[in-house]
Amino acid sequence: MKKEVLNYPDKKHFYPKSNPRWGKxxxxxxxxxxxxxxxxxxxxxxxxxxxxxxxxxxxxxxxxxxxxxxxxxxxxxxxxxxxxxxxxxxxxxxxxxxxxxxxxxxxxxxxxxxxxxxxxxxxxxVGLTTREACGNTVRNVMCSHFAGVCPDEAFDSTPYAMATARFFLRNPVCQNLPRKFKINFACCSNHGLVRIADIGLIPMKKDGAIGFKIYLGGGLGAASFIGYLLEEFTPEERLVSTCMAAVRLFDRLGNRENMARNRMRYLVNEMGWEKFQKLVIKERTNVEMTISLETLNRYKVESEGPNIRQLSNGRKLPLINEKVDINSDPYKRWIHSNVIPQKQNGYFVVFVTLGAGDITSNQLRSLAKTIQTYSGEGCARNTPNQNFAVRFVKARDLPEFYNELAKTGLANPGALTMSSAVGCSGTTSCNLAITNSHRLAKEIQSKFIELGFDTEDDLRDSTIKISGCPNSCGQHEIATIGFYGGASRIDGTMTPTYTMMFGGKDGEDGVLGKSVMRVPAKRVISTIIKIIDIYRQERNTNESLAMWVSKLIKGVPNTNRTAKNLDDIKTALMETTSLPSPQDDPDAYMDYGNDVKFSAKTARGECAA
Amino acid sequence: MRSLKYATKEKKSKSILSRNHSTSNLQDIVTSADILRTLIRKNAVRVVDVRKEDDYKKEHIKTAISIPLARVLDNDTPEKIVLLLEQSGISDKTPVVVYDDTFGALAARVAWTFQYVGHANTSLLETTFANWKSYGFETEKKINVFPKAKHSLRVNNDIFANYDEVEKAKSEQNKILVDSRERLNFLSEHIPGATNLPYTMLGTSESILRDPQEIKRFMENRGISKDDEVITYCGSVGTLSGLAYFALRMGGVKKIRLYSRSFKEWKKLGKPIEEFKDANFWDLSAE
The missing domain is CATH 3.90.480.20 (Sulfite Reductase Hemoprotein; domain 2)
Structure with a gap:
């Protein structure tokens, strides 16, 4: 009993996390x-x-x-x-x-x-580093923000992700790879970017043994691939040798000549998966037979252990499943779209809505305070949806939590819905960007919150993701509706446009979206709204937007409906996506954030440098 | 009688100031809260509150007088500023400590003005009024008035720059133009050749100016040496650049001037500006 009280994430019982010492x-x-x-x-x-x-x-x-x-x-x-x-x-x-x-x-x-x-x-x-965050190295090791709290996970993969990150950071084996290298851990088959990474890992148990399902050779970019499953089960003892084998093979065999085709996924697909798979298995044995203890000791899962707490049983939170609409109380609307229960009874993950990942210094301070006050684990996680997940929050603290966030404008609803559009930094700071994807994502968010799209459960499992160029930092290919920026000549005028993609998805059954049509930047919002309109008319009962879109892409015919297939949808969108003449509406030919004629300016990207 | 007593105290206080401050030029610039409290107790300092008069009336540091920044800016000639000093009972030898509640920028502009008309013995309180109050140090509501004093006028042109000098600085070696506005303002447009040292770099939440060692490092990183001639400017009236003026002096720069009319005048005069329009950096802001 006493233990429970001590571990209760109360204002008086804040357990600061120790300094992780990534930096030097x-x-x-x-x-x-x-x-x-x-x-x-x-x-x-x-x-x-x-x-x-x-x-x-x-x-x-x-x-x-x-x-x-x-x-x-x-x-x-x-x-x-x-x-x-x-x-x-x-x-x-x-x-x-x-x-x-x-x-x-x-x-x-x-x-x-x-x-x-x-x-x-x-x-x-404060223990942070920027080392190997760019360049031809093992980049930031990702882990599902639900790891440790996901009801469907086999076990918490966080300590493994942390140990892997520490193993490769400053490790001579990966200081000069042919190109960058990405490792992503999931918690379960639904949450995580495992099929679009060089190495993607899903924790699993087999006959009581702990291990992973490891996918190799995926990745998004100008040409994207979905990763391949290495073997049915990789025991935890072989995690590090498997990762090292892949890194070493890539280092040895990767293309160092052609910058546009030098990620590991190209190597895998040029060689053919089966051949690569065999090489990895063989190389792994080489690693295991030759690795020194010194190297092996870089990898220490136990020292990355999670803060395991004895948790009390909290109250249920019926509000979450209660239907809301645009006229609902803002707090209820927020709860509905920003809070979900953990596997630990009575605890919740609270998502803090940001606009395309932007947060001011004042908001950061306010967020820090709320984490300190309300999170039972004394930290938060930032997520690939460009927001923060604060975990181990008690039901009874939620109203206060909300009020605290509201003081600095952090209590917008819709974090877990399609209204929180993802947008890379685009022309706000990136050399490669053609369009202002960042601003567009924020414009979509404010419009959709205004329209109450965050309250509609049938839109909830859909996502919108936008990149300012084909290079996929905005992960547009795994969005229900994704966009990547480009430039097109329309009516004789250079115009910022986006290629729209349908039907992408993350997780273990991840699929890449298919390109549908080009949309002028200033017509993207109205086009999405039009798609939602058509969906509402054409959908079958209980069919979410994501399901409907996926069906369209797969070519499953909607026999007794007006819009029978993708071509019908394209036709229906023609009017929305077309522009009046540049003389009649010059603004329609400009990008967001600009009041001058559009011109596509880019410089050499440094991703590949 | 009163004035006699005051005069002796003042003399004594000056020795405190000089004992603590004369060892290096660096520490003349800011007065710590502790030293100011001692000086106030000894009635050996004129404390100047540059906030709005209404704020002063609500509460201010004990013994402070009110000289709002706006009044200093309105009295835009050295003669009028000297008159303002005299009316505030500040004589040539009165040590003056200036404070504000705006991270030191307003105080810096006023302190610079006093130094410009010849009152060298002016320093900045190291912290803001809000901090002073939060430390529980002495405040009061009483409106303080002091007997009129005599002050001479000795304009120090070495610390002032006009647009002409700014324009010339560009082509001269070892002359550095420092823009102390925030990064995005600087990126949008600035005087050609200027280097950006945003005012946000200069202080911390406790102190209006960082430790001199840190300022020195920032300067060194930017290639600004103590022997360079620096002109600081900002957006409109020289507040942010006033703070930069004192920061760089603290970092050891010997020759430094404030272009008090700053970018506002520069633009109005139609002087050349450097713009950067190829990135939508304003859209990164979260508000």
Whole structure:
């Protein structure tokens, strides 16, 4: 009984997480020195770029004097202390806000190159690092934000994800791969980006043994692939050797010549899966037979153990399943679309809605305070949907939690619905971007909340994801309705447009969306609304938008309906997607955030550098 | 009698100030809350509150007088500023400590103005009024008036820059133009050749200016040396750049001027500006 009280996530019983020590002070010093050498012309631009990327600093859009600093957040786990530090650093050196990425990183934009070492210094204090957040390395290791609380998981994969992240960070085996390398852990077959990573892992148990289902060779990009299953079951003892085998094969056999085709997924698909599969199995044995204890000791799951707490049985929360509509009380609407129960009885995961991942320093501080006050695990996770999940929150604390968030404008509804559109940074900071995908995602969100789409349960399992170019940082290919930016000449005028894709999905049965048609940037919102209109007329009973869209893509005919197939839908959208002449409506030919004629400007991307 | 007593106290206080502050030029710039409390107790300082008069009337640091920034800006000639000093009972030798509630920027602009007309013995309170109050230090509501004093006028042109000097700075070596506005304002448009040192970098939540070592490091990172000649500017009236002026002095820059009319005048005069329109960085803001 007493134990329960002690472990209750009360304001008085906050258990701070220990400092994870991902960062190293020396690295910040070296970074500062190298910036000076580069500025004095004593280090070449190419050499410096390589160094800079290895330390997580990208060049900003058409402005090499500024950096985007990518803070690696393994498993997305952040502490209140870290959030407060990020708030302070952003205010001082960035633009007063931070940005949650689609791979659980947190990014600070437009930092002057001269100040990057100062930001790194601050991050190290709270245990964070930017090391190997960019460059040809093992990038941030992701883990489902439900790991540890998911009712369908075999076990909590977080400690494995953390141990894997620590194993590869600064590991000589992966400092100069042919290209970047991504590892994603799921909690169960529904939650997680396992089929679109170089290595995707789903925890499972077999005959009482703990292990994983491992997928290899997936990934999104200009050409995307869904990963292949290595074997039915990989016991936990073989996790590290399997990952190492894949990394080593890629290092050895990956394409170092053609930057456009050098991710592991190309190697896998050029060689053929069966051949690659055999090589991995063989290489794994090589690793196991030759690995030194020293290397093996880099991998320590037990030291990454979760904070296991004895949890009391809390109250149920009937509100969650209660129907809401646009006129519902804001609190009820929020509960309905932002809160879900955990496997631990009486505890809830609360999602904090952001606009395309943006959060101001003040909001970060307020979020830090709410985590400190209400989360039983003393931390939160940022998610690939560009928001934060605060876990182990008690039912009775939810109203207060909501009120606290509302004070800084963080209590918008719709985090778990299609109204929270994902948008990469686009032309707000990225060299490769053609369109302002970031602003578009935010425009969609505010419009959809205004229309109350977050309250409609049939839209709930659908997602909207937008990238500003074909490179998929916005993960548009796994969205129900996805978009990627481009430029088209319409009526003789260069116009920002998006290619619309239907029917993508994440999880173990992940599928890639299929391209449907091009839509001018300023018609994207009305097009989605039109699609929803058509869906409402054409749907069968109990058919969600996602199901309906997936059926269209698979070509399942809607025999007794007006819109029988995808072509009918395209025809029905023609009117919405067409533009009046540029003379009649010049704005329709411009991108969001601009009042001048559109022109597609890009510079060399650094992802591949 | 009263004025005599005051004069002796003032003399003594000056020795406190100089004992603590004369060892290096760095510490002249800010006065710690502790030292200010001592000076107030000894009645050996003129404390100047530059917030709005209404705020002053509600509550202010003990013995403070009210000289709102707006009044300083309205009295836009050295002669009028000297008159303002005299009316506030500030003589040539009165140590002055200025404070605000706006992270030091308003106080900095006023302090710079006093120094410009010849009152060198002006420093900034290291913290804001809100912090002072939260520490539980002495405040009062009483409106303080002091007998009129005599103050001479010795304009210090070495710390002032006009647009002409700014324009020339571009082409001269070892002259550095510092823009102290926030990053996105700077990115949108700035005076050609300027380097950005946002005011947000200069202080912390406790102190209006960071530790001199940190300021020095920031300068060094940017390649600003103590021997460079620096001109600071900001958006409109020289508040943010006033703070940068003191920060860089604290970092050891010897020759530094404030372009007090800043970017507002520069634009109005139709001088060239550097713009950056190829990124929608404003759309990253969450509000």
């Amino acid at each position: 002070e020396e690295e910040t010093e070296i970074f500062g020195q190298n910036v000076k050498l580069f500025r004095r012309g004593k280090m070449s631009e190419d050499d410096f770029r390589r160094f800079r990327l290895q330390h997580g600093a990208y060049g900003s859009r058409l402005q090499q004097n500024y950096s985007m600093i990518r803070i690696k957040v393994p498993s997305g786990e952040v502490t209140p202390e870290q959030l407060q530090k990020i708030a302070t650093l952003s205010e001082a050196f960035s633009i007063g806000s931070a940005h949650v990425s689609t791979r659980q990183n947190i990014q600070l934009h437009w930092v002057q190159l001269e100040d990057v070492s100062e930001v790194m210094r601050g991050l190290v204090e």
